[in-house]
Amino acid sequence: MNTSNTDLIVVGAGIVGLAHAFEAHRRGYTVRIIERDARPNGASIRNFGHCCITAQDGGLLDTAYRSREGWLAAAKSVGFWAPEAGAYVVARSAAEQRVLDELNSKRGNDAVQLLTAGELRSVLGGNPDPAIVGGAHLPADLRVDPRTTAGEIAGWLQDQAGVEIEWNTSVRDIRDGTVSTSRGDFQAQKVLVCVGHDMDYLFPELAARYQVQRCALQMALAPAPAGYSLDAAVLTGTSMTRYDGFTAMPGAEAVRREIYGHSPELIDMVANVMFTRRPDGSLILGDSHVYGQTIGPFQDEWWTSRLVDEIARILGTKLQVTQRWQGVYASSPLTSLLVEDVDPRTKVVTVTSGIGMTMSFGIAAETVDSL
Ligand SMILES: Cc1cc2nc3c(=O)[nH]c(=O)nc-3n(C[C@H](O)[C@H](O)[C@H](O)COP(=O)(O)OP(=O)(O)OC[C@H]3O[C@@H](n4cnc5c(N)ncnc54)[C@H](O)[C@@H]3O)c2cc1C
Structure with missing residues (x-):
């Protein structure tokens, strides 16, 4: 893949970043995921693996049902365990x-x-x-195995044409499509920052505004x-x-x-x-x-x-x-979902309550639709 010509860089290989990469890939975008660890190791592997669809409310309920579709589509493509057990x-x-x-x-x-x-x-x-x-x-609720699912999605994505994952690569700064990392700079048309709670290290003012x-x-x-x-x-x-x-x-x-x-x-x-x-x-x-x-x-x-x-x-x-x-x-006490453009090419996507597994594929579909 040409480093300077990637459509989309996704920072963070937790479930939110991986769901965005999956949804972007299925719409034909070229994607580079940049992750500081050697494998997914954050909230996405430490949770219950419960896609808690029904207990959402308001607009998030619609996104949760959309997420359910995305989860099932990913399970079918990747082959991970996702019983529709409720x-x-x-x-x-x-x-x-x-x-x-x-x-x-x-x-x-x-x-x-x-x-x-x-x-x-x-x-x-x-x-x-x-x-x-x-x-x-x-x-309507779904189950996945939190310890294995993110790794399986990452492994599958890595095998797809048009997708690259840079592991052990820490992002230090993001500006107008240029992502500066511990292994040099990468460029893309759009950058999605999906680093979970560590978004405050990269964007402290945004985090402070939402009291993250x-x-x-x-x-x-x-x-x-x-x-x-x-x-x-x-x-x-x-x-x-x-x-x-x-x-x-x-x-x-x-x-x-x-x-x-x-x-x-x-x-x-x-x-x-x-x-x-x-x-x-x-x-x-x-x-x-x-x-x-x-x-x-x-x-x-x-x-x-x-x-x-x-x-x-x-x-x-x-x-x-x-x-x-x-x-x-x-x-965040102000929102369950923080989605904000920090510059014309960079969007931060952070789930700011304990429903990131549930919502990941729904949010990803909405974000990628809006690119
Ligand atoms: C114990 C527990 C139980 C939960 N139970 C559920 C549940 O059952 N259902 C549910 O819907 N939700 C649940 N949640 C919430 C859910 O797990 C999270 O909302 C979700 O995993 C967040 O995903 P993420 O990808 O944003 O974060 P993470 O999985 O934390 O991934 C963020 C990634 O970004 C990487 N990163 C950070 N900074 C940088 C950087 N500068 N450069 C490169 N990479 C970087 C990190 O290394 C990490 O891999 C639970 C959470 C916990 C902790």
Whole structure:
């Protein structure tokens, strides 16, 4: 590929950058991806691999459905694991069930399928929490394996004519189509900057304007209980305090108050108690949230234990943690999606809430349409 004639440079090989490269490639653009690491290693490999389509709201819901199409198209081309398994939401109180009922009334039975306690218990298998009163299935949600998917997409893109990836290449400055890196300058007609929370290193004024911070999450991995084979994500009452689709429901505030009443520590650690199963049979367990411009590396063991205990209670079994890790994503109190032209050739695309896996292919399709 001629270095000076690339249509598009994408900075960052996380899921947001890779989705943009995929969408650009399928529209016939030549693409150069520039990534400072040797492989994807950021938020995109540390998450739940849950494309949380149904629980988005407003304009983001339309983008999420578009993203779903993009994810499925990418899975077909690349061949990665992406079951259309949906998500289950566990309700363990009348207040939680009310939020699901409200979402069902708003979205209809195709999008939000209400379940009895017995139905949900049999989906979970084993001997789940007797406190379960019901729940819902959200069939549009998708699952991917976070640890392998970005790498598989990158590997596939690298094999395509018209796509190059520069690994171990750190971008230092971007101006009017020239990208200055630790390995020299690259030119393109357009540059998309998809570096996640590190956008503040390259564009501090833009980050300050949107009050972009880092959000750190504590996560754990454990072997799934014997017989547990659900590909779907499993969300809980705390999830109803996090995702816009739930928080837009009239009953959401009562759920938050109720959880604060019996488990204030979950609200204090901004928990979203949820879990997903990887294809190898391990369960990804999480999560807590802490915000700051610089995130300390020290994880509070009590927080992770509390989250794991809560999930063990839901499944009615012990969970033996085998790995723990911290993931970081960009967060802004002003927007969930920061898309801004910093010069006529350079666009910054950062998902500024914890929905970057969900939204990546939808945002990418919209961005590439606008080039
Ligand atoms: C623990 C956790 C759980 C989550 N769960 C979910 C979930 O289930 N569903 C969901 O939708 N979202 C989830 N999210 C959010 C989602 O993971 C992120 O929004 C998404 O991965 C962001 O993708 P990205 O490509 O912008 O960032 P990243 O994956 O962090 O990629 C950014 C890339 O840019 C590179 N880079 C940075 N600076 C430079 C530079 N100067 N030069 C070259 N390269 C650079 C980095 O090395 C990195 O590879 C979760 C996040 C975390 C942390």
